[in-house]
Amino acid sequence: MGDGNNHIQGVPWDLSGEYESADCSAINKDLVLASELMDQMAEQNSVLLPLLEQADELVVEAAGDGIAAAREIHRIAEEIRLLLDNPETYADCCMSVDSQDEAAQILSGRLQSYQKRFTELSQPLAQFLDLASLEVIEAYLDHELTSATRFVVEHARKRRDFSLSLAEETLISGLAQDGIHAWGRLYDQLAGSLTCDVLIGNESESMGLAQASGLLQKTDDRTRESAWRSINTSWEEHIESCAAAINAIAGWRLELGRRRSNKSSMHFLDSAVHMNRISRSTLNTVLEVAEESIPLARRAALLQAKAYGKDQYGPWDQRSPAPTVSGEDRPIPYTEALELIANAYRSVDPTMGEFVEMMAERQWIEGTVGPRKRPGAYCTGFSKSRTPRVYMTYTGGASDVITLAHELGHAFHSWTMRDLPDSQRSYGMSLAETASTFGETIVRDALLERAGTPTEELAIAWEETGALISFILNIPTRFEFEKNFYEARQQRPVRPDELKALMSRAWEKWYGESLSEPDPLFWANKLHFYISGLSFYNFPYLFGYLFSLGVYAKRLTFGDEFFPRYEGLLRDTGRLTAEDLAAKHLDADLSRPDFWRDSVAMLKPRVDQFDKLVSELPV
Ligand SMILES: [Zn+2]
Incomplete structure (x- = not known):
């Protein structure tokens, strides 16, 4: 950027309150202390470990030493976490500003072995808290060191029926590195190394997929379409590899779920909804309201198509900008x-x-x-x-x-x-x-x-409408596909052509007549399906979008009372389920459609306004 733009850009941040540099002695001091504390943690673990075998039969009288050790481990672990997280955040910050920052790279590498050791040392307490009898847990929580952890302990224990022995859990996470996670890494490497030929104007240009996806944000409709088709041509060549990866990732999870189903049967959505601290019925309600909102979202998609002089929305239009964006809009300093x-x-x-x-x-x-x-x-x-x-x-x-x-x-x-x-x-x-x-x-x-x-007005309304289309149509399309795929995968691995058919059907269900054609290869090209640490990384977006709009809608309902409620809600996000949070601060029942319908109702006038702006566009 030239001097002329200096008043436009922002200023640098100040990290000096934390550390002087990524290789300063204060960080070394933190890490030495963390090591000492981890030794102490290992010592306390040796008291806890022998108790794990029969943790569910423990009675308070016999478990006194174990409970005391567990509390002590919790206290030490909280201290270690501060000492490891602080330099890690610092290193990440430095590398964000300068991706080649040597000292920060070295620090980040050094921290990995500390984090690994800490993760291993944390396992016994996690197991103990999941497996111990309720009376032992109550005794554990009845103390100033641990009482604040009640919510996280109780929430984790909701899944205790699905936990396996410490030896099995350790074996699983050890094997996962070259099992499920290896498939995720293979996919990432493949995505990073693929190239495609995109037609720009009349010339074909070879480029990586990341660069080609950048073209999906261009105002030229033909460039976007060409980029999308080229990306898919490139994935088509690797369709068997993608199918092998997605089948292995799902297969691993389903098999693990089967093995965890000794006491009660585990559904493939259980861990995802638990992680998001919502219930299956809340998830169903959100999806139901999204489905009710299809007409509004399709109308928005058709309006975006109309602004480009088209009759239908293309799968390459998901990140399209307003057609009038010129790059000459006056910048905001x-x-x-x-x-x-x-x-x-x-x-x-x-x-x-x-x-x-x-x-x-x-x-x-x-x-x-x-x-x-x-x-x-x-x-x-x-x-x-x-x-x-x-x-x-x-x-x-x-x-x-x-x-x-x-x-x-x-x-x-x-x-x-x-x-x-x-x-x-x-x-x-x-x-x-x-x-x-x-x-x-x-x-x-x-x-x-x-x-x-x-x-300018259209550019802002465009973004807003784009969000509506992607949250109400695209996210459910991903969920629909993933759910149907897991159901099919329970029987046998799913062939590439079958995956394409499942994907196309999901597009058709949600976009319907607003769409010019489905994207059958979306399952291959969307990274989210290959994140080995998380499944169903889609519905939380829909939930979050409608939830925050619902909070916004309550501004009018509550008036002066709104802000204290909003602040209280934010403060409770780490110690209540989403349902309890909404009941306490918003007087809302998330398992019923009303709250979610109010969110969608807020969008209607915005689509009307967008309609007006699009109609006024010069032809
Ligand atoms: Zn964010």
């Missing part, structure tokens, strides 16, 4: 963006505006433009000081302002929880996007008000 966000946040409550100002004053936001910066944006935090940081590359576009508002929402969420015990500060993915989407929505409204031309 960083300081102006912060002011706009602070004001929008302030309209909810003064403390939210003050929070944004504090983030800027303390320089907790990285917003510069730099050649060695990693792409993307995120919010992270230092575990010792409990202070958040926001990372992004700010270049002045409206979408940058929205990204900044999104990440500041995450930061506000963690700031609201900063005085809580560590065990109550992590939350499932289904609730993770509540504050960020909320922040995004209020700032998008502010941007719409500020928009001076129909073009």
